[in-house]
Amino acid sequence: IVGFMSRIWKFFEKAWSLAVREPKKAIHGLKVGMALSLVSLFYYMRPLYNGVGGNAMWAVMTVVVVFEYTVGATLCKCVNRAIGTFLAGALGLGVHWIANQSGEKFEPIVLQISVFLLAAAATFSRFIPAIKARFDYGAMIFILTFSLVSVSGYRVDKLFELAHHRLSTIAIGTSLCILTGMLFCPVWAGNELHYLITNNMEKLAASLDGCLVEYFGIHANVNAKGEDSDKVLQGYKCVLNSKATEEVMANFAKWEPAHGRFYFRHPWNEYLKVGAFLRKCAYCIETLNVSTNSDTEAPDILNKHFSKFCISLSSCSSDVLKELAVIMHTMTKSTKIDLMVHEMNNAVQELQCALKSLSKETIIGDSKSGIEEGNKSTTVVPLMEIVPIVYISTLLIEIAARIEKSVEA
């Protein structure tokens, strides 16, 4: 029992720390509670109750099912639910009419077949990527409403009234959700996406710095920072796996109206492209990190010789990344960035020169294996560095285009 209690206690501690770390999520919980309380008022106030009838239950249900963390997701679900219900209701009424015309004997058969066919078609349509991305929920609601309407139509009279009620209660539920979602501490998917990408850029820059610094052993005397720098180094791993999140966010962001610094037709797809570039950079850093952690170490002389160039190059590239993050954050054009890219390219050329001279210098004094290993661990670095540059220059063009768009809009 004590073990069980301590596990529960730990669970609560975890939950508390999550709430402290991300208060938005705790606030979201409160918002859902508030929306539900508001909706249940429809039940307690008699005049309203008489107006909407026992179907007010649907409003409660709508709130529970539709209320999502971000405004975009909520809007998306609301629109889906409304369209799905409306379409299915209309179709259901149509099928019901046809079934009625065909005589009492065939009525259930017609209804059964229509349910079977439409449900199968709608379910299959949820697998088609274009539909899955935007109308997955709507297709489900379509099946649900259609089967409810056509099946219950056999029993419940006043079918038209039922459909009408469902629509009006859903309208109440969705409007409540949208209002509470947007008025009290709204969480915009677009904002989150923007923040995620900016954050990822900074993490990448920090990782790139940290990786090389660790390799060339400058931090060797600052062991106290060990854990901290390890965390920084692992930063790029978040970037590696952020694809799914980014896509979901961008998808929801497209549903959102203008808010804050974002206009209605903000080019969210550009964010995905930037995200893809960042991920490619992260792959390079991953490989770089692995190769610097491998057992083959270059001799000290070579290390010292190259550390200057490598570190200057990496700091240049990470500066460019940081500056890009600032640009993204403030959404303004910066004149500094061109200068920085120029500096970075210079650093690349310096490193290449150093490499060329290497083959002359080192042959003289070193042993074979020294050269081989030295070559291996140092020549890997520049190639890794060149790759981000290729990306960053394309990135720059992208970003410049993107920023121009958002400045113009």
Next chain:
Amino acid sequence: IVGFMSRIWKFFEKAWSLAVREPKKAIHGLKVGMALSLVSLFYYMRPLYNGVGGNAMWAVMTVVVVFEYTVGATLCKCVNRAIGTFLAGALGLGVHWIANQSGEKFEPIVLQISVFLLAAAATFSRFIPAIKARFDYGAMIFILTFSLVSVSGYRVDKLFELAHHRLSTIAIGTSLCILTGMLFCPVWAGNELHYLITNNMEKLAASLDGCLVEYFGIHANVNAKGEDSDKVLQGYKCVLNSKATEEVMANFAKWEPAHGRFYFRHPWNEYLKVGAFLRKCAYCIETLNVSTNSDTEAPDILNKHFSKFCISLSSCSSDVLKELAVIMHTMTKSTKIDLMVHEMNNAVQELQCALKSLSKETIIGDSKSGIEEGNKSTTVVPLMEIVPIVYISTLLIEIAARIEKSVEA
């Protein structure tokens, strides 16, 4: 209008090609239709109707909402729905009783507050990772049922009967879902995961082969195969982004009972580890691919000198990957794999020797830049190759352990 028609036509064509490519998905659509028809039979047959009453609607709803593509997902949702409904129903009755005791004036207030608090808590709990992974849906159903029971309790008499009916209809719906899901062409999440991982291994092996072969220009005269080999080369990109899918699959696979060659407590987490290793290999291939596509080309002499070693190494590694895929597929231990790893290690050593001798040989005749570039493009390759080997050897230990487990179980 013509444009609109042609778009619709294209849409249907796409859907058709998807259905042909993955007939399982089309069959799934039919299964949902079938389950819905079965459930609606409850409406049409009078004796059943009298038994369950107008609440049979809940059974329809359960089928629509719960029926998922894989058996694991369906089971997971069913269990979640059952537990969530039961817990919330019990709590709702309890709160209702308390509210009743506190007098008519305070009744709505008590109910309101309880709805607010519980909904907020449950919504927040959905953000906690441990709950999100397994009981996300259950928490939603909990909120839904609780608010429905406590809110409608104020109006509807015979509350106990309502709760009872909901439970029994949900039981009917879930059992129908599970039965149709498992009996007719079941899609097991575990199977899909197994297939995904095996497939990824093969893709990686093909990419690794294709990448080096292209670089060393053996295929230069077989341009007809261009598109085909491009597709093979891009295979590793699927591996890069498969993390989210794998995790979802493994999560659902844990819910599934024993089926086919998989036993009940199959070590699904091992699949995730294998998947992570594969992803790391894919990162390396990504970088390798980028560096071989870069503009700096090594002189022909060096290329010829190294192509033998590099290609033999890469073919060894991809053979190991393929053999691993076969092992995974048949789930048996193979004696060949040890031999192959041994061969691969030999190839690594040969390449390293070649690198060592390079510094001696090439200095004599070549120009500076030749050496530099030669070094660059060829020394990158072995490091890339060594990395997979480190992984593969750890992978081997993993796999061996995993296979022993599954053979024993």
